Amino acid sequence: MSGMGLEDVVENASRRYRTTQSMVVGGLRDAILSGVLVGGQPLRQDEIAEQFGVSRMPVREALRQLEGEGMVSFYPHRGAVVSELSQEEVLEIIEIRVALETMALRKAFPLLGEEELRLAEDVLRSIDEEENLVSRWGELNWRFHATLFSPADRPRLLSIVKAQHTAFERYIRVHLVLSDYENPQREHYELLDTCRRKDLDGALQLLSTHIQNTGKTLLSHLR
Structure with missing residues (x-):
């Protein structure tokens, strides 16, 4: 929305959040809420880790937390995707x-x-x-x-x-x-x-x- 990309979300998150975990969770949440990441879009842990400049562990934990919030779904053989609301x-x-x-x-x-x-x-x-x-x-x-x-x-x-x-x-x-x-x-x-x-x-x-x-x-x- 408004031309914002994931790079912009990551940059904003790095300024807003103090810890690595909160930065990844908050950044991904912001990206989903703003429509930068849309329903059905795959969330590849290695790519996200590279975008945020972190290891895969905080990304994996962030995705599980967002699953609990209903924003992310996990599927066999597909991994994590942005959830869609029916x-x-x-x-x-x-x-x-x-x-x-x-x-x-x-x-x-x-x-x-x-x-x-x-x-x-x-x-x-x-x-x-x-x-x-x-x-x-x-x-x-x-x-x-x-x-x-x-x-x-x-x-x-x-x-x-x-x-x-x-x-x-x-x-x-x-x-x-x-x-x-x-x-x-x-x-x-x-x-x-x-x-x-x-x-x-x-x-x-x-x-x-x-x-x-x-x-x-x-x-x-x-x-």
Whole structure:
């Protein structure tokens, strides 16, 4: 996207990440999320190691970590490839997100205070003002959701939920246009207002509908 190649991603990663392992994982993740590496593309460990200037071991470990995040798939006789998201997988991710995010919000709700609500609103203002929204939507969208869930104090749960957000992000970057972000952002404000009113049932329903609507929008572009 925007003429960026893997060499550019590697250069950016070498500046952003402190350790070899985090550089390779972060660089490959960035390349997949930005569309530099596309679904179905083979990931040859020796070539990646040469690009990053590292041995094959951190590359192998990075690919396994990205497999756990749903970004990479391993096949017999083919090795690692960038995973592709099918319609069936989108539907499954929607189901997982609805189940786990409503659980997280339910647990967080009694402890959701003015500080978290203010931080969540700050994120929404940042989304409104962001000039490069397509590339930053995933990060800011997750920050909003994670802020509402943070009082639940369930780090493992949030780690699983974040992985589902990440699985959507690269397809959202490629397929959605700016107008597609208007409805989810409106739903964000509605969810925030409902949380402020301490309406748990209303907030859970809005969150569920919000996730399903996002999935439907993505599905319409994948068909």
